[in-house]
Amino acid sequence: MSTTPSPRPRRRPDPRCPLRPGEPCTLCQASVTGPQDCGLVYLIMDDPEAREAFAESKRRSS
Numbered sequence: 001m002s003t004t005p006s007p008r009p010r011r012r013p014d015p016r017c018p019l020r021p022g023e024p025c026t027l028c029q030a031s032v033t034g035p036q037d038c039g040l041v042y043l044i045m046d047d048p049e050a051r052e053a054f055a056e057s058k059r060r061s062s
């Protein structure tokens, strides 16, 4: 009986939702494949005011 060394499990990139820190992307938006094409993330990150408000809400919740 031979034991073959099991290949190291390759770490799958684990897409996290930038809007929900610590949580994985659940593809909650329609027709997205991940945070990279999530319209909501794009909206927030593209709008300095929304981004600041979002950063502020993160500061308050932590």
Ligand code: SF4
Residues within 6 Å of the ligand: 016, 017, 018, 019, 020, 024, 025, 026, 027, 028, 029, 032, 034, 035, 038, 039, 040, 041
């Ligand atoms: S689809 Fe967008 S908002 Fe929804 S969990 Fe994924 S990254 Fe977050």
